[in-house]
Amino acid sequence: MKILHIFKTEPNDEVKKLVEIMSEGEEAKTFELYKENVNYEELIDLVFECDKVISWW
Numbered sequence: 535m536k537i538l539h540i541f542k543t544e545p546n547d548e549v550k551k552l553v554e555i556m557s558e559g560e561e562a563k564t565f566e567l568y569k570e571n572v573n574y575e576e577l578i579d580l581v582f583e584c585d586k587v588i589s590w591w
Contacts, residue, residue, distance in 0.1 A: 537562045538584040540577070542591050544568055549590055556588070 537560050539553050544566075553564070563584065565577055581587055 535560050535586060536584040538580050538587045539564045540587065540589045541566050542568060542589070545590060553590075 537557055539557070539562065541549075541564065545553065553562070556562075563580060565580060566572075567577075
């Protein structure tokens with residue numbers, strides 16, 4: 535299963551650990567909305583490419 539984790543803000547250590555646990559044994563990618571010059575076309579492609587999308591505040 536392909537999982538996409540989308541971060542609106544920079545993740546803290548707790549969130550990083552949760553992402554690690556949830557992604558164990560799966561193909562996981564991350565997308566960081568909080569960085570400058572976000573490529574939204576890439577985000578759309580990733581959303582359709584992955585089986586599961588998880589948004590983190």
